[in-house]
Amino acid sequence: MSLPKATPFRLALLSLSIAFALGGHGEAFASVSTEAIQFNTDVLDVEDKKNINLDHFSRAGYVMPGTYSLALKVNDDALPEVKIPFYVPDNDPQGSVPCLSPEITAQLGLTADSLKKLTWWHDDQCLNLESLPGMQVRGDLSTSSLYVSIPQAYMEYTAPNWDPPSRWDEGIAAILLDYNINGNTYRPHNKGHNTYTLNGNGVAGVNLGAWRFRADWQGRLNHATGSTQAVNRDLQWNRFYAYRALPALGAKLILGEDYLNSNMFDSFRFIGASLRSDLNMLPPNLRGYAPEVTGIAQSNATVTISQQGRVIYTEQVAPGPFRIQNLSDAISGTLDVKIEEQDGTVQEYQLDTANLPYLTRPGQIQYKLAMGQPNNVNRDKEGDNFITGELSWGVNNGWSLFSGLIGSKNYQAISAGIGRDLLAFGALSFDVTQSFARLAGENTINGGSYRVSYAKRFDAIDSQIQFAGYRFSERDFMSMSDFLQAAKTGIRYGGSKELYTISLSKNFRDIGMSVYLNYNHQTYWDRPENNYYSLTLSKYFDVGAIKNVSVNLSANRSMYNGVTDDSVYLSTSFPLSNGANMGYSLNSSRYDTVNRVTYHDRINERTNYQLGVGSNRKGASGTAYLTHQGDTARVSANASYANNQYTAFGLSATGGITLTAEGGGVHRMSVPGGTRLLVDTDGIANVPVKGFGAPVTTNVFGKAVVGDMSSYYRSKAQIDLNALPDDVDAQQSVVQVTLTEGAVGYREFAVVAGQKAMTVLRLPDGSYPPFGAQILNAKGQSTGIVGDSGSAYISGIEPNSLMTIQWGDDDGCQVAFPESIDINNPSLLLQCTPLTAKQLAQR
Structure with missing residues (x-):
């Protein structure tokens, strides 16, 4: 028996041929048609035009009654997969209509007024599509999708890449354990002891419905060989809490140990409850400001960001400037930054995470409420129970009013302010806070604090003041943290006096240069001032045939606890023909001045590395730094060598374990x-x-x-x-x-997994399944379509597996694949055993 010629390419054109056969019926796909389409089969390139069955394509948009798993696509938005039943309507016995249940309808993002207009059918389990004029629904099994078109007037507010609350997914129940581990070894070349350090932090948690139960941990292990000091071990569970989203209120509820999140008062640690408006629930263009941390590492270094003893973020960085931008915008107050070099030298400074001007959208109200018991990282009670609240109201397009209070038995504070959107001139807010504190043996101490905040994007000159602020506090003003410290120690330290903060960026596109400035100046009434300055200049230009040469200048100054640290980093780099980069840098600090030549390249899209050789006043040095984005963790490794000084190695891993x-x-x-x-x-x-x-x-x-x-x-x-x-x-x-x-x-x-093969299907009587018959695997997934003379290109073939070929509602057959399949055989002959209508219905 001669077998017909067939190729995968020819079969790939099958769907396109069917589309052409539809002629002028393309417009029928806008809604379910009630009339059968008459195919012009003369345009199909098949040998036996009598053996054709296109019943599945005879009605535009027709889906056989049954239940299907389909991706839900509403207007231009793709939503999660849902199970959709298709029922036969009373007015069209030959048709089918998708049933949108109340649960699925709730995901469409309809307004409250639109939801009131909805009517139902099929025992109130299916949405009556005519109840919203202009709404259209179409199922498409070829793309496993249900397309829903809804006029925008019926929809809630949406933004690019942002969905209304009705579409938010709370996820599934889960157990998780996340970690960030950093290990370092240090071996001095002269006197001293070899040291080994391991530190880490992370989160353990459980998700149950909308609730998130979390426990934050941090730990550190230090060991110096040959010394008389014992191994220093420390593991601390520094925070236990639970939280959940309350979409109806646009808020977040937190129970347990927390840090006060406030736009008006300084942060402190407490155990209790808080309820606050969550700006993350707003569209991205209306979300809040997140703090940035910048600095310069002299060598491979570990950067640790903490607040009141709690480690928030840690990362190993390569020599040179770093900029950490992925901190949560829920962090407020003063951050402690520590840069620990591999030779043991440490640079410390503080940054104030001041907020942008306190503005609220017109007609909106934002609030923050909290109550509980102040405590420290050791869970020791500090002070009396307290309650606090603040409120911001968007009066109109230009003005916002805000106020807040915090109160306990011996401490109270009240704050009020006003914000103004100056349109072309930026945004400005001003607030006043008055505190009332009573310490043991003293009368009530009153003091005020005054703050101005400003932000502006200057599009005309391509620059942005991300934040600028000034705050002045009187000598007798006390924040809650100041009061708790004074009540605990019995000693009243002079609090903050003046605080200047600014974050500024500017692009000079004509000359290819950008500028970034961060400034933080803090003075106190009875102790040395703290200052932090960070300036970065970047420029790109071409030198002859060398394109995209970059020059960067970073300068930092920190004055913290009477210690001044200055550092300057100047670098230049240019790309090589192989995609790598070669560079030179000068890194100067109070400790040393290092000249370094670096080579940076990537092994693949997951792995990058940097090699460097340099010299300082004590001799030559070398560094290596590698990062790898693995499936199971993000891993970085580094090594440093300094002649007559030290040899050091570092390794870090960041990842998690999730079980559901x-x-x-x-x-x-x-x-x-x-x-x-x-x-x-x-x-x-x-x-x-x-x-x-x-x-x-x-x-x-x-x-x-x-x-x-x-x-x-x-x-x-x-x-x-x-x-x-x-x-x-x-x-x-x-x-x-x-x-x-x-x-x-x-x-x-x-x-679908399995081999792909060109096959020829035959029925026991020597005939073959009709042209257009669908091929389905055991999971009901489409793996091919029968072509001319029984030819079919089938994917997902597993040895000893079964597939069903179906045409019409009650006609089909079954193919059994052999244990060994020769995929190189251009015409693999397979027999298809007929199935009864009952057998087909059971599949």
Whole structure:
């Protein structure tokens, strides 16, 4: 028997041929048609035009009655996959209508007024589409999607990449453990002891519904060989708390140990409860200011950012300037920054995380409430129970009013202020705070504090004052932290006097240069002032055939506790033809001046490295720094050598472990306790998934965790089709999700694994399934379409597996694949055993 010629390319044109056969019926896809389409089969390139069955395509948008898992697509937004039943309507026995349940309708993002207009059918379980004029719904099995078109007048406010609260996903129940571990070894070349240091911090937690239960930990281990000092070990659980989002209030509820988050009062630690408006729930362009930390590392160094003894962030950085921008905008107050070099030298300074001008959208009210018992990191009681609250009201397009108070038995403070949107001239706010404190044996002490804040984006000159502020406090003014310290020690220290802060950026596009300035000046009534200055200049230019030469100048000065640290970093770099960069830098500080030549390159999209050689006043030195974005962790390693001084090595790892009832994995995670997404490729391993940073690969169970997903912000994960294994096909390669803070989302990809082969299908009587018949695997996934004379290019073939070929409602057959499949055979002949209508219905 001669077999017909067929190629995968020819079959790939099959769907396109069917589309052309539809003729002028393309407009029918706007809604479900009630009339059958008459195909012009003469345009199809098939040998036996009598053996054709296109019943599945005979009605535009027709879907056979049943329940399907479909991706929900509302206007231009892709929502999570849902199960959609299709029912036969009473007015069209030959048609089918998708049933949108009340739960699915709640995800559409309709306004409150629109929801009141809705009517239902099928025992009030399905939305009557005619209740919203202009609304259209269409199912498409070829893309496994349900397309919903809704006039914008019925929709809640949306913004690019932002969904209204009705679409937010609380995620699934989960257990998580996130960590950030840094290890260092230091060996002096002369006198001294070898030292080994291991420090880390992270978050352990449990998610149950909308609740997030968290425990923050930090630890440190120090050991000096040959010394008389014992090994120093310290592990501390410094915060236990639970929180959840309250979307109806646009707020966040926190129970347990917390740090006061306020736009008006200084932060302090307490145990209790707080309820506050969460700006993260607003569209991205209306969210708040997040602090930045800048500095200069003299060598491979560890940067630790803490507040009142609690480690917030730690990272190992390469020599030169660093800029940490991924701190949470929920952090407020004064931050302690420590830069610990590999030779043991330490630079410390403080930064004030001042807020932008306190403005509120017109008609909106923002609030923050808290109550509890002040305590310290050792959970010792400090002071009496307190209650605090603040409120901001957007009066109109220009003005905002805000006020707050904090009170306990012996301490009270009240604050009031006004904010003004100056439009072309920026935004400005002013507030006054008055404190009343009573210490043991003293009369009530009264004092005032006055603050002005300003921000402005100058589009005409391409510059921005991200924040500028001034605060003056009288000698007798006391913050809650000052009062608690004085009540504890019995000694009243002079508090803050003046505080100047500014953050400024400017681009000079004509000359290819940008400027960034950060300034923080703090004076006190009875102790030395603290200052921090940071200035960065960057310029790009071309030198002959060498393009994109960069020159950077960074200068820092910190004056902290009477110690002044100055550092200057000058560098230049230029790209090489192989994609690497060569550079020179001069790094000068009060400790030393180092000249260094560096070479920076990447091994692949996951791994980068930097090599450097230099000299200082004591001799030559060398450094190496490598970072790798692995599936299970972000790892960095570094080494330093200084002639006649020391040899040092460092290693850090940042990641997490997430476990759920749907599976879990070990993964990268740079924000401990943060939001993440568990993806499922239906048990298929080694599927690359792109999320944040380098792709992650599914484990042996077909699971992968994409870390650092945005909260309240539409995020996307997608299969990297360019790196997909040859035996895997992705029928659905993109998922989108909007997760609440700390959630563990869960999404499934439609993936088919197995061999691909060109086949010829035959029925027992020697005939073949009709042209256009669908080929389905055991999971109901489409793996091909029958072509001319029974030819079919089938994907997802597993040895000894079964597939169903179906045409019409009651006609089909079953193919059994052999144990050994020769995929190189251009015409693999397979027999298809007929199935009854009952057998088809059971599949």
